[in-house]
Amino acid sequence: MSRKGRRYGFGALLLLVLFAAWVHMADKNYVYRAIYYNLADIDDNTIFEQREIEAPPMAQPWPLAVDYNKLSSPAELERLHEELRSVAFLIVQHDSILFEQYWDGYSDESLSNSFSMAKSIVSMLVGIAIKEGKIESVEQPVGDFLPEFREGDKSKIRIRHLLWMSSGLNWDESYINPFSMTTESYYGTNLRKVIDRLEAVEEPGRQYTYKSGDTQVLGFVLQAATGKSLSAFAEEKLWKPIGAAHDAEWSVDTPEGIEKAYCCFFSNARDFARLGRLYLHNGLWNGDTLIPPAYVEASLTPNGLPKAKDGKKVNFYGYHWWLMPDYKGQDVFYARGILGQYIIVIPEKDLVIVRLGKERDEVVGNHPNDVKVIIDAVNKMLSSTQA
Secondary structure, three states: OOHHHHHHHHHHHHHHHHHHHHHHHOOOOHHHHHHHHOOOOOOHHHOOEEEEEOOOOOOOOOOEOOOOOOOOOOHHHHHHHHHOOEEEEEEEEOOEEEEEEEOOOOOOOOOEEOOOHHHHHHHHHHHHHHHOOOOOOOOOEHHHOOHHHOOHHHHHOEHHHHHOOOOOEOOOOOOOOOOOHHHHHHHOOOHHHHHHOOOEOOOOOOOEOOOHHHHHHHHHHHHHHHOOOHHHHHHHHHHOOOOOOOOEEEEEOOOOOOEOOOOOEEEOHHHHHHHHHHHHOOOEEOOEEOOOHHHHHHHOOOOOOEEOOOOOEOOOEOOOOEEEEEEOOEEEEEEEEOOOEEEEEEHHHOEEEEEEEOOOOOEEOOEEHHHHHHHHHHHHHHHHHHO
């Protein structure tokens, strides 16, 4: 090797040593994991610590519709499945499975990452905690549960502000930056440390800014309010009552730690559809009230706040649910994850749609384009049966 080559090699080695030293001193060792795994994946339950959410001993099976799997899938929907690499697609109408497809070795039993659909699950758990009297109302101060929110500007933050993504906290919602709070929360092992660094930089309730940190704070609130882990509370008050067929999993930062509340609830299409059915029926399951209907209604009401980026009034987000009011004459709401995980509910059609996959389309006007393609295609499928 030439002298010049040795000099470049030594320089590169020195930079790596300095980088490693900085990572260690800054307590950012999670970066190695982020670099190694590169991008989040729907099967990341294999690389993280998981907490099990047990299904009930006797599941409540889904009935199959008379026309089960007899509908033809439109070409545009088939293209979406191929291009965006769907692994599961399910249509439930009138509380019966009408249509389902699976790809790439996945089935109705396969666990898949919910990503940010977990935010909607956390919203459900807040509603349940209110019903149980563990939380007084969405107007209750976060400081009633978390001591670090009892003084200064953070003391102004209430549970509603977190549900509306309007806390004013300085969370860095970056999925590319390996040093962002979102990356540290996903690959790191100390969620408490990340949340403790948050500061109130804006007045709460003034504007909408999508932040996974708001959901994570809600996770800590629920744990303090109920005295149970998110998984244990969800298992007792949600997963077992809705008769889930399979155990679920929720990623935690350490074996005895806290759930990644903003993401990483792992289940299958059929059991995810139960969550849509629960909200379709205003929080009632077979006549039993699991979530107060008034809370469900409030959670599906646009927060009406100005959006931080452009100041436009938000008509697309409630309490951790995405809203499409009057989409082609139909009111639609849905849970969504970053790689195209969706639980889509169309009350007018008594319809729940679940799509799980490895990619999603670009966001156009606050909603991913593939959500619109899915809704249009399913409406087309249904209209063919009525022709």
